[in-house]
Amino acid sequence: MSHLRLLVPAELSAAVLALLGRYPGVAHLTQVRGASLAPAGDLIELDVVREAADELIEELQQLGLSSAGAICVSPVDLSLSAGSIRAERQAPGNSPDSVIWQQVESRTGTDSALSGTFLAFLTIAALLAGIGVVLDSPITVVGAMVVGPEFGPLAAISVGLIRRRPRLARRGFVTLAVGFPVAMLFTAGAAWVGARTGLVNAGELATNTQTEFIYKPGVLSLVVALLAGAAGMLSTTSGKSAALVGVFISVTTVPAAGYAAVATVFGEWHQVWGSALQLLINLIGIVVAGVVTLFVVRRFDVFRAARRGRRARSKLETRLP
Known part of the structure; x- marks a missing residue:
């Protein structure tokens, strides 16, 4: 209740x-x-x-x-x-x-705000992903996925499109458009400092095998993004926040951004473009799945409301003399 x-x-x-x-x-x-x-x-x-x-x-x-x-x-x-x-x-x-749609709009509006906290979390997540790439550590990459707050703006775009709230959709888009470049810039700066101080070197990117999936997108990358987007929107509309953790772990958005930033510093352009494509596939896939999921949920809501109206009229008719 x-x-x-x-x-x-x-x-x-x-x-x-x-x-x-x-x-x-x-x-x-x-x-x-x-x-x-x-x-x-x-x-x-x-x-x-x-x-x-x-x-x-x-x-x-x-x-x-x-x-x-x-x-x-x-x-x-x-x-x-x-x-x-x-x-x-x-x-x-x-x-x-x-679904309490006003509550969903309020929650996604708050989660998609371009704030210092959002930028800090996204930057920390990208830095963790960059370290995971350098160390070839999937565990660190998964940690970066969990820390990343990017699903909030993606959900805001989906809700804004399906609910015809252009300000909400625009807010989510602007937050992503500003947040990812800022996080990648900090990550690239950290990689540059690491290269100059001898903490990391370009050879480490060439030998990693545990994290190469980040810059090698494929059809399954889109499938995962679609499934994650659907699960994320169902979690948002139903208020079951625990399921969002699984969504964060399954999508390769922050890891791709971190990998692209580190690879740029070392001039590994093949990995840069692969990571950028991976990021784009995941972002688009999540939004598309979110819109489709919300559309289905909305249709179901309309059907249930009509049925509730029919039941109410039926009860009223039985009470009439």
Whole structure:
């Protein structure tokens, strides 16, 4: 379930309560009159099953509550009551399959912000990948994959395209367009310093065999990117963040960027172009799979909403004399 905390101006309280009173899937409805100071009005709280939350939030927005008041959403880890059971029965569907689109947009918008933290994580990941390449260490490369934060902007692009939010898609694109060059520049600088101080040499790139997959993309590279993109978007829409770790480990984005940066310093242009192609394949594959996955999820949401509407009408007709 999800918990909604609503700050409702006095003039909207009656309309909001009327909506919540007839909405399926709502439980534990409370109102504290005059508790909200900014905006001045009432505090209304409720729990709603996940499969009904998205539509309810949209209707609250249509009432003007998001502009005149506030809608705050948080997850409910455990709810034990007869009201919870009744709410689950009222709203057909399966909670893990349900999507709260406003929450997805908010999460991807936050994760795709071009910030110092994002640049720091991406740079550290690229540096780790560069070290893994020099040492021919797959373990270090995997560590770089886990540290990399690039899936957030990729998810933002996918969500922005499917939800027609051009600002969100543009934000993700700009973050990637700035982040990867910055991270690669720092990695190339570190490789240059390492070469000048004797820590690394060009011969080490020629002899690595454990990490050569990074600059040798193929059809399976695209397949992996597509599968990872689909899994990542399902994880994002369902709120199952643990699955994202597997996505990070499976895609060769940060390792390719790190490899290209190091190979550039040593003039290994074949490896540079191979790594760049690997990076491009993974980025495009993840976005394409993300868009397709979101499209399917969205269609499923529309079908489920129509079915819920038919059930509601059927129940109403049985009650009529």
